[in-house]
Amino acid sequence: MQAEYFERWNIWRDQKPSGIHQEWVAQRLDNEEVKLSAPNSDILRARLVEYERRNIHGIVLPADSVKATMPNIARVYDYWLGGKDNSAADREMGDRVKAVVPQMPLLARQNRWFLGRAVKFLAGKAGIGRFLDIGSGLPTMNNVHEVAQATRADAEVVYVDNDPVVLAHARALLATDRH
Ligand SMILES: C[S@@+](CC[C@H](N)C(=O)[O-])C[C@H]1O[C@@H](n2cnc3c(N)ncnc32)[C@H](O)[C@@H]1O
Known part of the structure; x- marks a missing residue:
């Protein structure tokens, strides 16, 4: 997951107490209430893209x-x-x-x-x-x-x-x- 592609999100991998299950989490920088999670980075990326598509002011840009x-x-x-x-x-x-x-x-x-x-x-x-x-x-x-x-x-x-x-x-x- 290239977190820098989603500039308005803080993205991290959540370590569960068991240490086995790791969840991918993305939190909107300008609104901490908006949080997406997924079992792997591909699914999280798809959810982020979908979220940005629905949010007309959302901007998804390759960092470069x-x-x-x-x-x-x-x-x-x-x-x-x-x-x-x-x-x-x-x-x-x-x-x-x-x-x-x-x-x-x-x-x-x-x-x-x-x-x-x-x-x-x-x-x-x-x-x-x-x-x-x-x-x-x-x-x-x-x-x-x-x-x-x-x-x-x-x-x-x-x-x-x-x-x-x-x-x-x-x-x-x-x-x-x-x-
Ligand atoms: C020189 S600008 C033209 C802007 C405007 N049409 C004009 O005439 O003033 C060319 C634009 O075409 C876009 N472009 C180049 N290849 C493309 C493609 N295969 N599909 C869609 N857009 C493309 C570029 O990203 C660029 O923004």
Whole structure:
């Protein structure tokens, strides 16, 4: 069990007085009343994941992906876009890429502008009401649901991204949006 993967939990192995049965226990750091236990680490991990899934504000992140010293490509892209969800390591990586390809920030912005124009066209003239945004990246300005809903209020968007950092940001920022 890699306890550090569940940053909001204190996880330990409970030694019963008999010394034979050892139970895995996880206790929420911000609410000690929330306690999960399991006979082995695999079952505890499954219970933790399930708990976090049900708790919309819960964030499950691999430890490496949130270390400030580790750049993350989604946050580097956010830096090029002029966003605020990036660390010093992301900015350093962004600048190093920019030193080789000076147009990177411009390309990122152009890509974002194209995305906005395309969604506006699809939601408007093309009459599309449902969108599947694969590789959505970090929520930033003019997100797909914002652009689409500005054109048609009933537009619905499903965001997909395989980066847990993106998932964590999206959960926090998009939790209040009905669509
Ligand atoms: C450059 S960002 C694009 C953000 C946004 N779509 C835009 O155009 O501004 C690319 C995103 O695609 C995600 N991605 C890359 N491969 C993926 C995959 N196989 N499945 C889901 N997401 C993926 C990355 O995690 C990243 O957040």
